[in-house]
C-alpha cells in the first residue's frame with residue numbers, strides 16, 4: 001500500500017458490551033445484574049443481549065446500536081495492535097481460467113479470529129480466491145495454506161478434514177428449493193455429523209432464532225424474501241459451528257435497511273463466536289465499518305491489505321476511486 005497513514009497513538013481497549021450499554025445511558029447496572037442472574041440460571045444460557053431484550057430493558061434496535069459501537073471500538077483498536085496469527089495464507093497463487101489470468105501471483109493473509117473483507121470490482125477474482133481457500137479450486141502455481149496445512153499437499157481425505165473447519169455462504173445463497181427452511185439448515189448436520197434427530201432439531205431451532213427466523217421452519221425458499229433467504233443461508237453456515245466462515249456477498253441485492261440488518265447480524269455472530277470470517281462485499285463504504293481487516297483485489301492482484309481504518313484512508317487513486325465510486329480515475333469503465 002502506498003503512502004503513510006495516520007493511526008491514533010493510543011486507542012483505549014474496547015469496552016465490554018455491558019459497559020457500552022451502561023455508558024450510553026441505555027441501561028442501569030441493576031438491569032445488567034438481573035439479566036446476568038437469569039443467564040446463570042439457564043442450563044443452556046441465552047446471550048445476554050437476548051435476555052435484556054426479553055426482559056424489556058432494551059429494544060432490539062438499541063441492542064444493535066450498542067453492538068455497532070462496541071465493534072467500532074474494536075476496529076480502531078485492531079489498527080494499533082501487532083498483527084494476529086494467520087488463519088489462511090496465499091503464497092504466489094496464480095490461476096488462469098478460460099485462458100485468462102484471474103489470480104496473478106497473489107500473496108495474502110487472513111488474520112485469525114477477525115473479520116476480513118475482500119473488496120474490488122466485479123470479475124476481479126474475489127469468488128475464485130474464496131474457492132481456493134476452501135480447496136474447491138487449486139492454484140496453477142503457488143501455495144494455499146490453512147493453519148499449518150498446505151492444501152496442495154493433502155490427500156483427498158485430509159483435504160475433506162480441513163474443509164470441515166469451514167463453512168461457506170455462496171453468492172446467491174444456494175438454498176435447496178425443494179427443502180423447507182428447517183431442512184435446509186439441518187442439511188449440513190445430517191450430512192456431516194452423527195447427531196441424533198432431537199439434537200439436530202434443537203441446534204436448528206436455536207440457530208434460526210439467532211438469525212431472527214424462529215417462526216419460519218416450514219417455509220420453502222420461494223416463499224421467502226431476499227433478506228430472509230440470506231438469513232437462512234447464514235443459519236446454515238453457522239449451524240455446524242465452523243472455525244472459519246466464508247461469506248460471498250451476503251448482502252448483494254438487498255435494500256439498504258436489510259443490508260444493515262444483515263451486517264449487524266454478522267457482527268453479532270462474530271462477537272459471540274470469534275470465528276475467523278472472510279466477507280466478499282460490494283457494500284462500499286459501509287463494509288469498512290463491519291470488518292477489522294480489508295483486502296483490495298484488483299485485476300488479479302492484491303492492491304492493498306491492512307486494518308479497515310487504515311485502508312479507508314489510503315491515498316492510492318484506485319482505492320479512492322473504488323471507495324467513492326468515481327467514474328474518472330485509473331479504473332476504466334467499459
Ligand SMILES: Nc1ncnc2c1ncn2[C@@H]1O[C@H](COP(=O)(O)OP(=O)(O)O)[C@@H](O)[C@H]1O
Nearest residue numbers: 097098102120121122123124125126127128129
Ligand atoms: N469456473 C470458471 N470457469 C471459467 N472462468 C471463471 C470461472 N469462475 C470464474 N471465472 C472467471 O474468473 C474471473 C473472476 O471471477 P470471480 O472470482 O467470480 O470474480 P468476482 O471478483 O466478481 O467474484 C471472471 O472473469 C470470471 O468470468
Ligand SMILES: [Mg+2]
Nearest residue numbers: 126127128171
Ligand atoms: Mg463473486
